[in-house]
Amino acid sequence: MSARKNLQSSLGTRFIVPSFEFALTPLLLIAYNFKTPMIKQLEEIESSALQELGSIDNIKQLESWQVRYLGKKSQLTKILRSLATLSLDKRKTVGAYANEVKGNLENRLEQKRQVLREVELAASARREDIDITLPGRPFPVGHLHPITQTLYEICDIFVSMGFQVVEGPEVEWDYYNFEALNIPKEHPARDTMSTSWIDSGTEGGERPMLLRTHTTSVSARIIETMHPPIRVVEPGKVYRYEASDATHTPMFYQIDGLAVDKGITMADLKGTLYEFSRRFFGEDRKVRFRCDYFPFVEPGIEMAIECLVCNGKGCRLCGNSGWIEILGAGMTHPQVLQCGGIDPEVYQSFAFGIGIERLPMLRYGIDDIRLFYGSDLRFLRQF
Amino acid sequence: MKIPLKWLQEYIGITLTPADLANRLTMAGTEVKGMQDIGGSWANIVVGQITAINPHPNADRLSLATVDLGTEQQTVVTGAPNLKVGDKVAFAYVRAQLVDGHSGRLFRLKSAKIRGVVSNGMVCSEKELGISDNHEEIIVLPMGVEVGASIADYLGDVILDLDITPNRPDCLSVIGIAKEVTALTGQGLDLPEVSYEESISPIDQQISVEIAAPDLCPRYCASLITGVKIAESPKWMQQRLLACGMRPISNIVDITNYVMLEYGQPLHAFDYHQIRGKRIIVRRATDGEAIVTLDGIERTLSEYMLVIADEEGAVAIAGVMGGAGSEVGEETTSILLESANFNPASIHYTGRTLRLPSEACMRFERGIRPELTLPALKHATQLIIQIAGGQAARGLADEYPGKLEQKPILLSTSQVERLLGIEFSLDQIVSVLTSLGFDCKIRESEVWATPPYWRSDIHQAVDLIEEVARIIGYDKIPTTMLSQPLPRPDPDSIIRLKQKTRCSLVGYGFQEVITYSLTSLEMLNRLLPEPHPLEPMPLRVANPMTADQEYLRPNLRANLLAALCANRRHEDGGIKLFELGRIYLPRQKDLPEEPEMLCGILSGDRLEKSWQGGDELLTFFDAKGVMEGLLNRLGVEASFEQGSEESLHPNKQAALVIAGNRLGVVGELHPKVSQAFEIGETVCLFEINLTALLSLTIGHKIFQPIPKFPSIVRDLAIVVDAEITHQEVQNIIKGYPLVVQVALFDVYSGEQVPPGKKSLAYRITFQSPTHTLTDEEVNRVQQQILSKLTSEFSATLRG
């Protein structure tokens, strides 16, 4: 709109006060004084061209106007070509005037073209108007399983603290799952981890095989095979001989962690776990470390966070305690290090184990653990 | 373990509120998972004294009781049969909250007119207060209680529900908890004084004890009490047992349970007259030996189990359950009271094998100390004499072949600091250990600490350090970050390969699923178009929870197909699922192989339904395209050859070949298999063994310079026999110099070409690394290609 306004005002200047403008141009005054027929012709050309230009409203008309007034066969061009035949005097006055007219017409042509382009663009934009509320053309979208997402998130946190991600077998010897972790046969701690045993076909089962009940079995193998310094996290599936319900599945995920080196302390363990909680649950989430018992650590720790629902006031989710247990940890029992060939007098070690399902359940408010392994797209697509 | 606070307070003064006490215990390792406040709702219920009882004017079975409440008197209607003038009772004012005696629901007491007499209040039964199920009698309080005082002061209590960790059997007792509280609060301990008169002839003249299996029975103690009278135990004892979750049975049995809860030492009472030969023999059971236990069930034993026997046979399964033959009954007059110590593993095995978990079993299998036997035995004997009458024999039987002294353990301040990362003074350390009952001998910066007789979980210095840390509080330990040098970085691992793979597939629009590793033969058999036994048989779980979780999956297909079928019930359109997980392939006398497999399935519409159209279906070539895209991302060169898997369509499957190995497969599902999974549509599937692929994905990529000279593109359409494969043609074209890229852009068979023939159209890109190609150069190569194709496959240019 503003371009058009500019043009109107410039046209106006030219037509409304011609005398003022001419008065300032000595060359034109001369032309006025000696109005030859050619000058008169040029005047007519210019005035009719400008008049016509004013009524043009599309590019096509403009182009034919250009041909007519500025083209090779136009009168103006003919006049310019004929200049050579004129006397020097005449050539000067007429030539100057003709070029003046030509320049003027070309300028006006450009201005008009600009205006028409704007108008054209606005018109075409109106024509090509789309309903932007129509859905986009679908690109296929897949989702990582919420458990995978959680595991990756946790691994990333520990990797950034210098831990490596390692894995171990899911079908495991009794030895690595229990014996090497200070849980001998008939130890009451075995009762808390009901075990699915593998039918190995051998009588008496002199070397019993089982589905690992925790990923701590990987730690037992790492202690045996790696040399300090060790910093690993061990994600994976674990199994229990348990019936399914809203809070239990016979298969679920854990991630264990293990650090072995000279000079590792329980303060380092607290720091590492605190950092994990800070990054996973957020800066403001309060953390509590209390004494707990696991046969493969001493001292043993349970880490809890302030309840996500009631923020510590006590509710059904946290059993009115205000705290939600997140993981078990502790300083690796000397017996366990010794069993794997690491001298506990030289090296210290900490270990921790986190149950995975609980975390997305807390985060998203999922109330039935079985949903994770039911493969229902209506569930999986939400994450 | 449930601990009534009032019982605990008999041994230790507690100034903390119950909530604070619970918190201290929890932080120090004894988790209080619940607290029950008995009497918390007893506002408006007070002690009253019956001053008069008059008959109800309109009802024979009701009476009018006048109750003195200290400041006033109230007359109420009651139906209780046990009222006497002078009794002190629980009186509920109007507005008190009570339990309805019939429905068991809570209600608020209102003023009521009963058979024409207005009753403003009520005398309560135990059930109405929510203490027990007794609704027949009203509560009669001891005479010492003060009239007008709140009833909660006398009958109220707080029950702590504790979660005791398996290493602390000593905390499965009120006294054990009292000792913890002492260490946590510094309050002194006041344990029961035990003394009783031993008035009849010495015990060793009346019974002999022989331990034939000392490895399974380190200690066996017993007392003998004659002339007892079996009856109900006193109310206070019954109430405590109930509060702890045990059912009162008779005075003798209740005393054994009460003392077990008090000391943590299980006891067993035999009817002395049923012990044949007056001999107790602690021995292994013989294989197949049978005994009828207290619950009336005959149990068959094995040589791994321990029995208490008399001259003729087993009279009890040691530590697990008594025998019916020697059970204390109404006729019993003499009690042989056993307080013994058994091998934890043996008890655990027996309890587990016979499926007889019990309070006693739980304590023995966690390893209580043999020193506990005598104090518990003496207190129980005293209580029997007090409550059931009778006389104790002089002395106690005490066989102790497994005597094991607590040994002193050396601990230094530097050890504590090294493990905890904080320095504690020797004084602090010694004061904690002393408060827990350890005997401490200080030597410069070290202490020799001997655990108290009741602790079975202290064996080495780290155990002492935990004691110090947990009593001082874990919150006193600072938080620091690991400061050691970082371990060596990990090489290219399966972890990264899996992550790349997952991200690629999600990018292609696949949804990740995770399914159970356990499945059933029935499910696996659905993958076979013609039934035959699986070879090899998948690994079987010896104790499957359910029939559909009996075998470890040898492939991911079955679960994915089941997932597809289940989702079809509520999903139209395309479904693309993948799982990346392990399969389990049995090996001889070894753990199974657990390769990481990728399996994807595709079915239905290729594109989501859209207003812009697109209703193609997913086909074999989509599955193959996904595989090719993935392998390209992983930087792996692969080829495909005809596959031969029975579960797949015989003509529409290809094996993935990488470096000469078949590492995967792509194909359309065999129609019979689809049918078996109740899938009524075409399903395509692909599978890659990522574990096998891993070594082939490792290797450095080498940069190829971007071409400096322009390329020339030519289209070449040829007609060949239908049997000639694209790959054969492509291999020939690719073999020529200057050819840098070959793209198939059209395949046609139909009217425009002769029968039995097809047309293949290729876009070939020619480029030289050294100069700008001329048309003549390209024409020459193109001509050579065509002649070669003509000679090899009788190809003709498509006109």
Ligand SMILES: [Zn+2]
């Ligand atoms: Zn809460």
